[in-house]
Amino acid sequence: MRNDLSIELSAADRVRLKRLVVDRNLPSKIVWRAQIILATADGLGTMAIMRATGKSKPCVWRWQERFAAEGVDGLLRDKTRPARKAPLAAGVKLAVLAKTATETPAAATHWSARTMAKAIGISHRSVQRIWAGAGLKPHLTRTFKVSNDPLFEEKVTDVVGLYMRPPDKALVLCVDEKSQIQALDRTQPGLPMKKGRAATMTHDYKRHGTTTLFAALDVKTGFVIGECLPRHRAKEFIRFLKRIDRTIAKHLGLHLIVDNYGTHKTPEVEAWLTKHPRFKLHFIPTSSSWLNLVERFFAEITGKRIRRGIFKSVDELEAAIHDYLDHHNAEPKPFVWTKTAATILEKEARARAKLQALKTGYQALESEH
Numbered sequence: 001m002r003n004d005l006s007i008e009l010s011a012a013d014r015v016r017l018k019r020l021v022v023d024r025n026l027p028s029k030i031v032w033r034a035q036i037i038l039a040t041a042d043g044l045g046t047m048a049i050m051r052a053t054g055k056s057k058p059c060v061w062r063w064q065e066r067f068a069a070e071g072v073d074g075l076l077r078d079k080t081r082p083a084r085k086a087p088l089a090a091g092v093k094l095a096v097l098a099k100t101a102t103e104t105p106a107a108a109t110h111w112s113a114r115t116m117a118k119a120i121g122i123s124h125r126s127v128q129r130i131w132a133g134a135g136l137k138p139h140l141t142r143t144f145k146v147s148n149d150p151l152f153e154e155k156v157t158d159v160v161g162l163y164m165r166p167p168d169k170a171l172v173l174c175v176d177e178k179s180q181i182q183a184l185d186r187t188q189p190g191l192p193m194k195k196g197r198a199a200t201m202t203h204d205y206k207r208h209g210t211t212t213l214f215a216a217l218d219v220k221t222g223f224v225i226g227e228c229l230p231r232h233r234a235k236e237f238i239r240f241l242k243r244i245d246r247t248i249a250k251h252l253g254l255h256l257i258v259d260n261y262g263t264h265k266t267p268e269v270e271a272w273l274t275k276h277p278r279f280k281l282h283f284i285p286t287s288s289s290w291l292n293l294v295e296r297f298f299a300e301i302t303g304k305r306i307r308r309g310i311f312k313s314v315d316e317l318e319a320a321i322h323d324y325l326d327h328h329n330a331e332p333k334p335f336v337w338t339k340t341a342a343t344i345l346e347k348e349a350r351a352r353a354k355l356q357a358l359k360t361g362y363q364a365l366e367s368e369h
Helices: 011-022 028-041 046-053 057-070 072-076 090-102 113-120 124-134 152-164 234-247 267-275 294-306 314-330 341-368
Strands: 170-186 205-218 224-229 253-258 279-283
Touching (some): 046 057, 113 124, 152 279, 152 341, 170 294, 170 314, 205 234, 205 314, 224 234, 224 314, 234 267, 294 314
Parallel strands (some): 170 253, 253 279
Antiparallel strands (some): 170 205
């Protein structure tokens, strides 16, 4: 048996407890805890407090003692309880991380949570928590490519310079071809989108031919000159250059950023460029398509108009492409280049250093065996 506690409240504590009782945004457990203390301070006995709050005798006593020991702040938090299961030992966590980084499972290229759990002897949930804590994602990979162009630095500096400091009385155009765009028709009609279900499309399709989109993106305005042609040979490239020549005012110089595709360097193209000196081609480094801003436009037209489109003929496909071009050019927005050449070259140097370190390490391992 325990004699009822006697609690004397300061004016500040009483005001604070009353605010807790009337605060509608607090959890109910904090409200009834405050009610217990206020009732105790008002002289109510344990049985009366139990009837008023609907709580058991141990509960009333527990929070009276908590308040006596810790004050109002003690009512606002729960006592921490020991976990039902002992936490994993540091050695187990290190074993998971070491295996993840240095080994692969039998007959597989990477670990899954379940294969790792089986190898270590813990639950797959534990493995997931360890990986999440260390920021590891063994199921994912990212692709990369470091250009081997011997003129990489020179070309990057040239192209980025055009983006960030375009010449006077001239336009900078990013030019490329999106080839082999297929006119695909689905074999069956899909279901429309509705609540709880995405729209559906059959995985198989009927091919109705291909087209090639030639595009020239004005870096300053975002305007795109586009034309669909059946192939992408030097002949078609020259035809597109002629279209650019007709479209852009004659007094402006034209700096064209292009990739290293063979049709951009044929004798026929070079002969045409010689006759049209206002055209100057700037080649991006090999394996560096990300440096050509028109690729960003190609990604948008693919995602917004082509990939999920249904086309029963090449004419339908080309009509959809030209329709997208018209909508884009009605309110064009430029893609703003922000990375300086120095930043790009510094990152490229770091990548090369890491690749060289890996190569050196592999060679050392091979020599040991």
